[in-house]
Amino acid sequence: MDVLEVGQRSFVFSFHEPFLTNVYVILGQKAAYLCDTFLGPDAITQILSWFSENGYDLRRFFVFYSHYHYDHVWGTCTLDSSTVIAHEKCRDLLLEHGESEIQEYGESMIGDVTLVLPNITLRLRIELHHENLIFWHTPGHTSDCASLYDSEDSVLFVGDNVESPIPYVNTPDIDGYLKSLESYLEMDWDLLVPSHDPPMNDANLIRENIDYLSRFWSEEFDSSFDEEATSIRHARNLATVAKCEEMGKSISLEYLRRAREIVERFVDNPTAIKLLKELDELSS
Template sequence: MNICKIAANAVAFSYNNIEDFTTNVFLIETSSKFFVMDTYCGSDAIKPILEEINLSSKNKEIIVINSHFHWDHVWGNISFAKKDIISHEICRKLLHEQWENQIKNNRRYILGRANKQLPNITFKEKMIFYDEGIELFYSPGHTIDSISLFDHNERVLYAGDNLEKPIIYVENNDINTYIKSLENYLNYKPKKIVAGHSLDLKEEDIFSTIEYLKGLSEGREFTFKTDYERKIHYQNINMMNKK
């Protein structure tokens, strides 16, 4: 696990326990709150984040955000059982329905405890913490329940799994909605973009992802440099072909 500063008020905890990609958990500190975006694979993964929070001499509220329902972003929720956990309303429903099945299929990745802990606060379109400059907004794309976070003070966009390098995973075949979510990102004019599996993204990555999605929906042929990219692309094609 590596820790790196991504903004004046935020750090990324990057984990490499899962083959093929790094997964990030973000800790954002504002005037009166800590925002934890995603919780990775269990209670042991959250220990360094809690240690970082405890280094602060101030008694600040902790708010947890689940960007979407996938297991590698929510299993550490149990470490925040007495805190507010926020997600989209669809995310909570999917977690309630699929928690046990995700455990069954991916048990080998559990770090510590991964008891079922659902979000206790949900929203539909947007939730804003005005005093903190933090905005949560619905951004369906990678999954139907995906949300993103924008820090207005630092102008950092936290895109969940909607953006990823070298290639995105398409888990929902509503490509037009995915593209609209990405186009909406541009309206925020972020100075920095980070995501669940990628750091240091640029505005050009939004444009290239939009072009990839358009090509995917049109059946366009692509050339990739690595077997990994080809594998994910074929998975994306199969997702597109699902009815």
């Protein structure tokens, strides 16, 4: 675990196994705020131990979920009686998918996990003026995505909405996703904290993600990627969008066809082989 001290009151804790994940922590006036809680109690215990070893006495906790996915919520059960802030859809999606994700991804758990649901939900935004914090709905990676702006230390925490080389897309609302990313460019921040990339001081990755999403619907775009892994991720995004209920059957089949044409170029890649099997099931 690496620790980056930011400004006067904030810290980025970076875990590298099984994949890079950042937990952003703010020491507010009345509580410590943890932005996402990674894969389980043992990870959060490491963070709390670091604070204790460095002379901090943390007693009250607020947790912010950037979205409902397992690798962002599993560690919350370590924090007794914590307040959990998230978008209102996050609570619904955790109720719908939380237990099945435990079954599907349980091998990734770091400690024994009990799901903790949000107990304060937002529709558009929540502002904590006394802490200089804004939480607001930024649909994108998932429909429940929310972001946090820490104006005191000029930090923007964006969860999985910004990711290299391209984001994972789980909703057909590409226009909404683009608006969320564009809103990040309008804010006055010095440090951008994505969940799965190193913290950064510039907006280059945001712009690259905007470029990707702005061309997402174009079939001519499918063959433009230099890296095999990026092409396969794009195919995965097409397949995921095709599964969404909002898509008509003919449109869904079109995106499944596009996804298949991409992954068939990489038949020796295990990830591509797995995706091909999924595409067969979806097309049948």
